[in-house]
Amino acid sequence: MSNFSDQFSEKIRFHEVKKAEWQRKFYFLVVIRLLIGLGMAYSLYHILYFKAVYPALYFFFGGLAVFLTMVNLSIRVKRKLLYHRKGVAFFENEVGMQAHELNQLFADGEGKELADFAVDLDLLGAGGIFQRLNHSVTPNGEETLLKWMRCEAVDQEQVEARQRLVKKISEQADWMTAFLVEGLSEDLHEAGAISMKMPEKSRKWSSLWQWVTYLLPVLGVLAVGQYYIYDSKMIGWAAVILSWGATSYFGKDLKAHFELISQKVALFYRYGRMMDLVEKLEADGLLKAHKASLKSASEAVGALRSVASLANQRQNALAYIIVNSLFGLDLQWYSRLMKWEQKYGAQFDAQLQLLGELDALVTLGWWQYTHPHYTVPTFGQRVDISALGHPLIPQSKCVTNDWGLSEENRLILITGSNMAGKSTFLRALGVGMVLSQMGAVVYAKRWNMPILQLLSSLRHSDSLQEQTSYFYAELLKLQKVMRLAEQRPSLILLDEILRGTNNDDKFEGSARIIEKLRRHEGLTLLATHDTALCLQYHGLKDIVHYCFESQIKGGELTFDYKIRSGQAKNKNATFLMEQMGIV
Template sequence: MNSKDLHAFYTEREERFSLSLKDITSKINVVSNIRLTTAVLFLGCIYLALTKSTSFFYLLPVLLIAFVWMIFKHAQLFKQKVHLENLVAINARELKLLENQYEKIYSGAEFNDPTHPYAHDLDLFGEGSFFQAVNRCNTIQGKHKFAHGLKTPLQHKQAIIARQAAIKELSHRVDFRQHVAAAGNETEEERGDYDELLAWLKQQPFVYSKKGFKFLLVIIPAITTVAVAGAFFNPWVKTLAILLAIFQWGFLGIYIKRVNAFHESIGRKRGILEKYAHVLHFLQREKFESPVLTGLTNNAQQADQKLKHLANLVGSFNARSNALTSIFVNSILMYDLQYVYRLERWRSENENNLRRWLEAVSDIEVLNTWATYAFNHQQFVYADISENLALSAHELGHPLIEPTSCVTNNVQLGEGESILIITGANMAGKSTFLRTVGINIVIALNGAPVFATKFNCPLILLQTGMRTADSLKDHQSYFYAELNRLKSIVDQLRSKLPLLILLDEILKGTNSTDKQAGSIALVKQLIPHHCLAMIATHDLALGELEIEFPDHVKNFHFEPNIENDQLSFDYKLKRGIAEKMNATFLMKKMGIIPN
């Protein structure tokens, strides 16, 4: 499916959901009008029963039932409306991203880390980044898990193959993916909600754990309710009701600080719990074949009902925030302690499952993200994962460049030569090529398809050196920062773990003679180690290393075409050392130096 077909696909879905949204909105208006009419009729019947005939009292229960049903129906329709609004927004967002419009789309800049082995160099996070283009997670935990996967890809072949199977299967379930995404978009999360829920699980019970509390919470409210009813007929019973109410408040006073702290820890979580429950509702009813997805659906069984029940308990507990309600129900029903007891009982019964359910939500969001990426790039291929230290790719391109305009290249590294020296002029494509290799490695090790017609990828760690920056905060110069990056690479080489190294113009912070000597020494340092390397440079002297180490080093280049005083680039990787440079040509062309 090409870009034009995808545009038509998402446009059709957006229009279809918009029509459904319009229909639901009309139904909500009808129900609202009927509810208002029912309320007016109810008040009218009371007036007529008091002024005309008591027979109108018999209509009141019917009207009350109708009014309550209309409230319930309105709430149902409103939830459907919110879900449809999210579905419309999801497809509008896909259309926006197809046109490379990233405005107001979360960039994941918080995950960027210049000290990470490759994230900053490969533009994984921030404006115009891979994360911004690909992420479809809506929960905070889902976004964190997706970012973590980009920074630390899988390193086990079977795990990657299992992830590939899950992404392949899920990529064809467009309705499921979008319903999950719409559910995940229902409530805006606060930072810390997830951790606070897990912290709530660890709290020690102070009501449910006490013997006799269950009996007390039934008997005292029951006696008080009877006493309140009897107070209308006997003044002595009225005194008893008052004493019982005072007793309940006194008893609550013993625990009020702990009750308030308990409410603070769970009271604001109703919305996020309902959101998680809705996501799990779609997950637990779906049937899958891949082991990864069936494992998630098994984890989600009955989770939606359990979390919905917890959300309802939290919602009822929140009624204590209304002062008038709190005074009334705590005087008769020991309301606060009733709901602490019920919430602690829920926690006792489900604490071992809640973390697993929350993990299932973020896991399915990450898989949805990769599956949407796979669906939107159906011409991409899944990598063959090899345990040999060798990388090969045919027609490899950068996933953020439109396939119709992207120039692709072939790569072969590790079957013989382990180091590629890539020379070439400015703007010829060296840096983009290195980033293309790097980002596709990250994608492949996450189990997702890559921009290539064939891709064989080893289980390998990645280290880059392209955008080293100085740091005033750390009192670190550019050159020293670059040396630190190179040291981290050498340290990792000594650990004997397989490593792919991508370096762009190393030792830029020193003079040309020192730079050349240091660069040659570094390449020689790489040769005996268990690694693959691509080194882009303007320094043609590095090309002579192929003569000295023909079994390890090979030269490739990018270079411009200059014809009829015009500069152009074909961005194709070619064998050998570059012969054409363009700096002087461009300076003359721009009038910086004379012709």
């Protein structure tokens, strides 16, 4: 852990130095732009008030060209500056996460739709598993991660293929950091996916208008030449009338398409940079196919960025009036956008989805890279787990457990006193199952389990709004678990079921649920305080008993949080109430 903290602290220092360098360059360009702008204003003043057209006119247009160049250069410098700022923020966040602080930069998934076991396993929300894992920098990447976390219709071949991709990516730490910092340099989540569904057109774009886009620059050059050589404005007026006439004719469409792309220039740049980085990714097999598919996407984003940059010249009022009047700026960028739609539009959203999948794989790769004490899961019918821990508990404090079962064991009863570790063990097992089926590494030294549907009933709450009692809420959850368990082999995690009824009802109901689950083709773990229930099912081959014990020594209650075979013998509820002065 300290080794990573040292590495990341060194990265912070590197980005701080680079950030300071690019900050100085940015301020320098700001000053140069200001001086050029003042010079242009002074030239314009001479032209308008002193009628001194020459050489002031040359200086004005020369200054305008330099000014626009400086603007574009400033944008590039600002992007570099933003990259290194985010580099500092990224590695500061990673240092914090190494100390088990909250992930401050990436989404926690709160409010997203996930499987029913999400609440039971603390998957979403602040401090949850998703927030600890998540390093997705695109909306599609985040959605892909959440989709994988649902563990729906997963098969072993699919998971093992994903594991190979994740392993290959995890071995390229510098590439991963470059990809992640590039994505963070613009708030891609805030801006949303760059889906390019074009607005409906009110005017048909035809080949005639395409020829007009070729004609207007020629007219503009001839107009400038005619004015300087013959002091005539005839061609210039023709260019102005044709250009602004076309702008007026396509006015509604130009406005709609400009709104679509004008605010996303920075996004196109970042997506393009991320796709350029994909070219540098060392890849083989399926990862190589991902690279090939994203190559044309990189070209599409590059072309889109060029169109958006040209269209954004509309925002420079004086330059826009001059350039659109003589060279048909609006028709130029609109024509390019129509060509882009024809060439790339049909497959662009699918390519962005592929980038999102790669983004999700990078998240899993970074998780594997920063958790070298975790293991790559294997899958088989026998349960064989060594040193299982919970990812939300710091490694220095986490007590790990070894656990194994034979193929005959179908149902496991786990007993133990309050706070001894039963619920944490169930959640660690459930989280491990989720991570393993995502293709991620698991907090264990060895993990071998079958791939199973995950079902759980660990937490319940009543609802005044829905007029649902605690007990009825639990029954609804159990009903769903039992129904889904009939459809596919499942890992079922249950914690102290039927707490909302009397002891006799609870005993009989629990026994009937156990009898039904004994016939279930899967694996069930049931944590309970009911020793009588455990005694009823003692000595059966398909039902195994495990426990967590507590000890009271010298007036102190202690736990070792280790799982053992057999049934728990020690109790602590009365002792705790005495210690707290309740009784």
